[in-house]
Amino acid sequence: MSSERRSPMADMRRDFVRRTRAVLERAARVVGFVAGAPDYERYVAHVRARHPDSEPVSRHEFMRQRLADRYDRPGARCC
């Protein structure tokens, strides 16, 4: 079995897997966001696009800041 040979069928399959994974990852982020999870990937994308000269904070630091902000004031939770 040679992996050199590239059939259009295999290309399509690879493409399909890639796209499905992208859709699933996106769906996972949406569901996580709805449940209140901070979106680190989105933040990094924002920093890269808008402030290319500054470095985004680490995932740990980002999570720590977001959670502290969320749970330290009223309005995060309802009855």
Added chain:
Amino acid sequence: MRKVVRAGIWALVTVLGAAAFARLALSRGETVSAAWLLTAALCTYAVAYRFYSKLIAAKVFALDASRPTPAVRLEDGRDFVPTNRWIVFGHHFAAIAGPGPLVGPTLAAQFGFLPGVIWLIVGVALGGAVQDFVILAASVRRNGTTLGQMARDEIGPVAGMSALVAVFGIMIVLLAVLALVVVNALKASPWGTVTIALTIPIALLMGVYLRWIRPGRVLEASAMGIVLLIGALYAGQWVSGQPSVAAMFTLSGTSLAVAIMIYSFAASVIPVWLLLAPRDYLSAFVKIGVIVALAAGILIVLPPLQMPALTQFTNGTGPVFAGKIFPFAFITIACGAVSGFHALISSGTTPKLLARETDARMIGYGAMLMESLVAVMALIAACALTPGVYFAVNAPASAIGATAASAAAAVRQWGFTLDPAQMQELARQVGERTLLSRTGGAPSLALGMAGLFSNVLGGTEAMAIWYHFAIMFEALFILTTLDAGTRVGRFMLQDLAGHVWAPAGRVSWYPGVVASSAIVVAMWGHFLYQGVLDPLGGINSLWPLFGISNQLLAAVALCVGTTVIIKMGKARYAWVTIAPLAWLVVVTMSAGWQKLFSADPKLGFLSHAASVQAAIASGALPAAIKSLGDAHRVISNDYLDAAVAAFFMVAVVVIVADSTREWFSVLRGRKPFASTEVPFAGAAVAGD
């Protein structure tokens, strides 16, 4: 042509909704299908959303999709993130929907299904959804400022400070009453206690997973958590079947109350990533899952409503809580019709996420309609029980006695039927020792849900699992509010204390953290503990206080909304918020007045204190009060409850008076129409 068709469709929806209401209102003696209740609700929501929310969007705020929102102007990838409106809708709904809309309608079912359903549907369309929408739109126009800040900016420092103190007071009462609901649901129930206790290590495990093993993979951790939760459910069942182990987890109300206080204190001082955040994710998923399941169950079964449209308890003699239909139906159901707490969320995270101003209509008004629908479904689940079972579960022991036979006798006296053997059989089916006097609403809602779910899946055999699933869901939900609420209360207290002595305000100073957490827990814990010991069941006095306080916050929000509308120069539309405000003021003031001064000792705190005092003097204590010490404790609690009710009433008067003064100075021209809105940058550029 299309216009005619569209008008025809809306006319049809209106007629269908009216017909459904007529069917509900005119039912006498025969059972009505839940389908009518759902139809009335859905048609009214549709018409209200299409026409009324559009009027507010177009005429009051003139929402403009081309006006840049704070999320767009201030985007920072953290707080301010322009987000798809469906995602914001989900986020906002998950934040506003708590245990309130499930418990309130269940308790209010003692008046019959009609008062609850009318208030839920009309109240949300003209009150609750308007409040959420107006505050959201006002906050979006002010870079996402909070309700407290808006009260200070728009009305004045007095209203601002009152709002701040009121929020703290509400928090304490809310936490106490919700904790009491959990205690009553888990009392003498080893199955429920084990299941809920296991949710703590599950959340800790998720926290560790999210911190070190797979950081940020919330979905993976939650999926794992949900599988473990199901395991916890079966572990509880196993324990309840082993008499020796079960005895260890058969806890009294007071031990459960202490356990919950210790847990909340611990959760408030340890890092949020370890317990609070993972528990929150878990509860968000379970919440959405259960709401979907409840909707599916009701749609598939369409249960007949066993409860009559109106019971004789509208006259104020009901066993679940004291007071006549007016004002107490409107106090008991706060969340689902009007919930003041939502104003904190509509002016919190949500306004910073809107990609377009016009999305505020769907998110502010629409999400509240959804919450109302959840409350209507809870009402259906409670009214699908036979009235006999409903009252046996929800009436305190002082009203129905301690045995199935005495409960059946009491229920028969109220004009309903209850077979004692059937009641015991029902308790056996759901794996509980007894279902009598399990007040607080959670057990009867769980019974209703178990009935619906087992009808669809599993039959009578599955009743026990479904019942404990529903209890677990409600308790998980409430404990999440308790630990987060204690933490928020701690921060509010530290903020207030910081004004007096600076070190107490430092949130990183450990003694300050521990002391303020302990004070917050002690405050709500006091109400909880007294509620557990209360011979009338505690829910009786605490739930009305919670309703009054929640409606007070709604009054604050509507005062802010009215001020914003008047200062925008839209005074001719100010009735949009003044009408629900006027109603809430009438309801809270008359309910507060009756809780304080009613001559009926079942209703008025002061007359109850006086009656116990008289009993002490005469030397013959009522049956429910066992010792002289207990009697003195009951009296001091009555005074405390009276003081809290009076405090809420004074706060309503202060805020309404301060707002009215501001409105008249603006309308009379003594003050300019100065809007604090961020100006429309696009218009300014175009005008240059």
